[in-house]
Amino acid sequence: MTQATQAVKSGIQLTDTALKHVLMLREQQGTDLWLRVGVRQGGCSGMSYMMDFDVPESVTEHDDVFDYADGFKIICDRKSLLYLYGLVLDYSTAMIGGGFQFTNPNANQTCGCGKSFGV
Numbered sequence: 366m367t368q369a370t371q372a373v374k375s376g377i378q379l380t381d382t383a384l385k386h387v388l389m390l391r392e393q394q395g396t397d398l399w400l401r402v403g404v405r406q407g408g409c410s411g412m413s414y415m416m417d418f419d420v421p422e423s424v425t426e427h428d429d430v431f432d433y434a435d436g437f438k439i440i441c442d443r444k445s446l447l448y449l450y451g452l453v454l455d456y457s458t459a460m461i462g463g464g465f466q467f468t469n470p471n472a473n474q475t476c477g478c479g480k481s482f483g484v
Contacts, residue, residue, distance in 0.1 A: 366368075372412065376429060376431055376449070376450050377379070377402060377431050377439055377441060377446075377449060377452050378451075378452065378453045378454065379453075379455075380455040380456065382455060382456045382457075383455050383456040384433060384437070385463075390418075391418060395418075397421065398420060399420070399421055399437070399438040399439065399440050399471075400416060400418060400419070400438070400440070401406065401415075401417055401418070401423075401439075401440045402439055402440070402441050402452075402454070403416075403441060403442055403445035404447065404448050404449065406472065412448065414467050416465065419440055421438070423440070424440055427442055427443055427444075428441065428442050428443070429441050429442075429443060431447055431466060448471055450471065451469070451470040451471065452467060452469050453467075453468040454466075455468065
């Protein structure tokens with residue numbers, strides 16, 4: 366795993382590989398987008414991760430915003446942050462098991478797919 370890129374607040378971290386991949390995806394969709402990360406009920410282990418691009422105008426007083434390189438930001442609602450604080454988001458180009466990978470210090474169990482967890 367590559368070194369994690371620290372946010373001003375250390376709530377959610379990105380590896381350099383994940384940051385590069387997210388910036389590439391953002392460029393394909395539009396440069397004014399931020400990444401929203403959160404959790405929802407469901408998945409094999411009870412809770413699943415969610416990620417999508419969002420516009421800065423959607424940020425509310427219930428969100429925390431984390432700053433990264435090149436003006437990139439991650440939005441996370443405070444309820445999800447209870448489950449995600451300390452999360453490291455990585456990206457792998459492996460043919461099997463590739464894609465975004467979540468290392469969550471709050472998870473007591475994780476699914477084999479790595480996209481859901483339990484606390």
